[in-house]
Amino acid sequence: MLLRSPQNALPRCCTRICSNLYSTIPDNSPSLDENEGWLNSLAGSSSIVPELPSTMSDSHKGKRFDYELISKVRDRFHIKAPLVNFTSVNYLKRFNNHIHHQTQNNFIDLRIIQCKSGRGGNGAISFHRDANRRVGPPNGGDGGQGGSVYVQAVEGMNSLAKLKAKYTAGEGSDGGSDQLDGASGKDLLIKVPIGTTVRWCLNPKEVRDIVGREMGKDLSKSLKEVLDTVQVPVQCDAQEQILLHREDYEPGKGWIFKDKTEEYHKQKQWFTEFNEKMMQYDKEVKREEFFQDHFPLFGIDLDNITEKPIRILKGGHGGLGNMHFLTSMIRNPRFAKQGRSGIEAHFLFELKVIADLGLVGLPNAGKSTILNCISNAKPEIGHWEFTTLVPTIGTVMRNAHTGDSFTVADIPGIVKDARLDRGMGLEFLKHIERSKGWIFVVSLENTDPVQDLLTLIGEVGGLEKVNQKKILVVGNKADTDPNTNSTQQKFLSLQEFCLQNEWDSIPISALKKHNIELLVQKMEQLA
Ligand SMILES: Nc1nc2c(ncn2[C@@H]2O[C@H](COP(=O)(O)OP(=O)(O)OP(=O)(O)O)[C@@H](O)[C@H]2O)c(=O)[nH]1
Numbered sequence: 472m473l474l475r476s477p478q479n480a481l482p483r484c485c486t487r488i489c490s491n492l493y494s495t496i497p498d499n500s501p502s503l504d505e506n507e508g509w510l511n512s513l514a515g516s517s518s519i520v521p522e523l524p525s526t527m528s529d530s531h532k533g534k535r536f537d538y539e540l541i542s543k544v545r546d547r548f549h550i551k552a553p554l555v556n557f558t559s560v561n562y563l564k565r566f567n568n569h570i571h572h573q574t575q576n577n578f579i580d581l582r583i584i585q586c587k588s589g590r591g592g593n594g595a596i597s598f599h600r601d602a603n604r605r606v607g608p609p610n611g612g613d614g615g616q617g618g619s620v621y622v623q624a625v626e627g628m629n630s631l632a633k634l635k636a637k638y639t640a641g642e643g644s645d646g647g648s649d650q651l652d653g654a655s656g657k658d659l660l661i662k663v664p665i666g667t668t669v670r671w672c673l674n675p676k677e678v679r680d681i682v683g684r685e686m687g688k689d690l691s692k693s694l695k696e697v698l699d700t701v702q703v704p705v706q707c708d709a710q711e712q713i714l715l716h717r718e719d720y721e722p723g724k725g726w727i728f729k730d731k732t733e734e735y736h737k738q739k740q741w742f743t744e745f746n747e748k749m750m751q752y753d754k755e756v757k758r759e760e761f762f763q764d765h766f767p768l769f770g771i772d773l774d775n776i777t778e779k780p781i782r783i784l785k786g787g788h789g790g791l792g793n794m795h796f797l798t799s800m801i802r803n804p805r806f807a808k809q810g811r812s813g814i815e816a817h818f819l820f821e822l823k824v825i826a827d828l829g830l831v832g833l834p835n836a837g838k839s840t841i842l843n844c845i846s847n848a849k850p851e852i853g854h855w856e857f858t859t860l861v862p863t864i865g866t867v868m869r870n871a872h873t874g875d876s877f878t879v880a881d882i883p884g885i886v887k888d889a890r891l892d893r894g895m896g897l898e899f900l901k902h903i904e905r906s907k908g909w910i911f912v913v914s915l916e917n918t919d920p921v922q923d924l925l926t927l928i929g930e931v932g933g934l935e936k937v938n939q940k941k942i943l944v945v946g947n948k949a950d951t952d953p954n955t956n957s958t959q960q961k962f963l964s965l966q967e968f969c970l971q972n973e974w975d976s977i978p979i980s981a982l983k984k985h986n987i988e989l990l991v992q993k994m995e996q997l998a
Pocket residue numbers: 832833834835836837838839840841851852853854855856857858859860882883884885947948949950951979980981982983
């Protein structure tokens with residue numbers, strides 16, 4: 472409880488801003504005149520409701536997905552978009568296959584997390600008492616604000632493994648007698664690695680029910696088809712922000728009564744007239760919630776350290792205590808306002824590691840060996856395929872004095888038909904999505920390195936996609952077959968293909984550390 476003793480109480484004339492609409496509520500120790508002034512001011516406050524844009528932004532360029540506008544009801548835009556945008560295919564697959572999320576080095580790059588902001592505390596119904604007066608003026612304090620949920624990207628984290636499955640912020644405490652305001656609920660901060668994106672999503676249970684139903688109707692349908700065809704209705708504001716659902720609130724409702732019932736109060740003209748004015752306050756609270764309870768439809772991208780935590784769910788308002796309701800007509804207000812509910816929502820946290828360059832290759836091409844010999848990273852190396860199961864980032868230090876360095880990400884090998892989910896699929900490509908340059912690593916030990924390179928290009932999205940990046944092609948394992956010049960021939964073919972595409976190429980042996988300095992120089996130019 473926050474005690475406002477007469478010494479530290481706000482001065483009587485002090486008012487606080489309650490909402491965007493600048494409705495002012497007299498603060499603790501309000502006098503009858505102040506209360507009446509405030510209640511009367513509510514009647515005229517509707518005139519200052521700001522104009523809201525009547526159309527949604529029509530620029531979808533660069534957005535993650537398209538949506539369809541269904542209708543507009545007052546300030547709400549009803550849209551629909553395929554289910555795939557509000558869940559994670561990989562998350563669902565992992566769940567279906569009972570693959571445990573824990574992987575190599577405890578690396579987890581995908582989590583769906585349930586978050587809940589705290590409910591606001593209820594206002595108190597209380598009356599001053601002393602030796603001379605059994606029932607004095609009302610002195611019930613306000614409920615505390617519910618706790619909010621925040622996210623922040625911080626340095627030093629490289630996995631979502633430590634995130635909890637559920638975060639619930641604290642509830643605001645109820646107000647007390649003697650004008651005591653309830654304590655605010657504890658806020659929650661979810662710390663994530665830099666490179667994490669956060670998107671609003673549906674409850675995975677709900678998604679699994681939909682998928683189960685749809686597949687039950689048509690057994691030939693694949694998971695992908697269901698996710699692409701089922702449309703999810705969502706409400707947005709004009710700025711493409713999803714309106715989050717807080718328990719609804721009908722103006723004029725949300726009272727707590729003491730001694731006398733709601734029915735009793737409803738029959739009294741003094742109460743209905745008073746409640747008429749309070750409805751405007753309720754509308755302002757709703758309006759404020761409308762402006763605050765939203766989350767970007769396309770999510771947020773925490774690709775840098777977040778200096779100030781970002782609030783994703785706001786706690787509920789505390790309810791007003793009965794000290795605010797003393798007027799010349801109402802001497803004994805035996806009622807107070809309930810606190811507003813918190814908000815519950817699911818968010819999809821996805822880590823896309825950030826590295827200047829990404830290594831792309833078939834399994835066993837020697838990517839991890841390369842990263843091992845050029846950087847501080849120590850990825851696992853093995854002569855079997857898929858030794859690398861999670862992305863590893865290495866920092867290549869170029870100048871210890873100036874601190875010049877660049878980062879390189881090694882991702883699991885990509886196989887033919889990875890797009891159709893063979894091997895490890897393409898799930899890990901997202902980790903090099905934001906890299907400036909891609910290093911294709913092919914093994915000169917293989918029969919046809921040019922064909923290997925073509926396979927890789929096809930799998931990662933074709934030449935057009937590849938040409939959006941700076942490219943370097945590395946022919947690794949140049950040490951193999953030293954007695955014939957076959958590796959040399961293979962490299963020359965590779966080089967010719969690269970020249971046609973205006974890409975640089977280099978033969979190396981990561982195992983024997985041949986040509987590594989030149990490789991690092993070329994990589995540095997790319998980065
Ligand atoms: N002869 C030779 N062998 C190499 C060279 N580079 C790597 N290797 C070997 O090739 C095998 C695979 O190397 P990795 O670095 O694990 O290959 P990777 O591309 O990371 O493999 P995945 O984890 O399956 O993606 C290991 O046995 C390495 O010792 C090289 O330059 N020459």
